[in-house]
Amino acid sequence: MELACGPASRYQLTAAMIEAMDPAPAGLIIASPANPTGTIIGHEDLAAIAAVCQARGIRIVSDEIYHGLSYVGPTHSMLEFAPDALIINSFSKYFSMAGWRLGWLVAPDDLREAARAYVGNLFLTAPSLSQHAGLAAMDDIVELEGHVATYARNRQLLLAALPELGLTAIAPPDGAFYIWADIGHLTDDSMGFCKRLLADTGVATAPGVDFDPVDGHRFIRFSFAVSTPEIEEAIGRLIPWFADQALS
Secondary structure: OOOOOOHHHOOOOOHHHHHHOOOOOOEEEEEOOOOOOOOOOOHHHHHHHHHHHHHHOOEEEEEOOOOOOEOOOOOOOHHHOOOOOEEEEEOOOOOOOHHHOOEEEEOOHHHHHHHHHHHHHHOOOOOHHHHHHHHHHHOOHHHHHHHHHHHHHHHHHHHHHHHHHOOOOEOOOOEOOEEEEEOOOOOOOHHHHHHHHHHHHOOOOEEHHHOOOOOHHHEEEEEOOOOHHHHHHHHHHHHHHHHHHHHO
């Protein structure tokens, strides 16, 4: 079952939504910071979600792959509120190691053996080289925080440019490195829109239908996980192109 999460809930699940589900599901997946919206579930909301799930016997799977990439303060883990939750994390985002295919799962004692069996059957073990690289990455906090600082600058540049693009309805980009923007006033075909944008400007974006088959036709996702000069160049190309779309 999927729950619709729109701007009224900051594109995130709420405790009230989970409380209203009938019947209660066996499990629930949350993501904070989220892809594609970048929204973060706050401390109080995480606690409320955990309380509802505990009362209804719902196991929580928390996708925390974008932890460490926050522009609004610390990001809380679901483990603080639900010790029996399954926590998924990765070296792909904060550690900038997407190509190394390395991550980890925190599982409670009652699911430890089942998790081990799934891991052994799905991919056996992570490559030794990736594991050694991951250990080195964990010690290089200065470089990693430098990446976050770059993303923060890029985020501010994009947020300042969005009004010039005519994009005013966006998800709050609390974390990760994305901006989820409503382009419904320009198109109802986000895939075609992104293809035209790429062909005309060389700027690659992601169509909303990649993430939301229901309402994604009117959304676009920008990523700012590149260098600041690349963001500046992209903005320079986007502003006149979006102006032409508004006039056509």
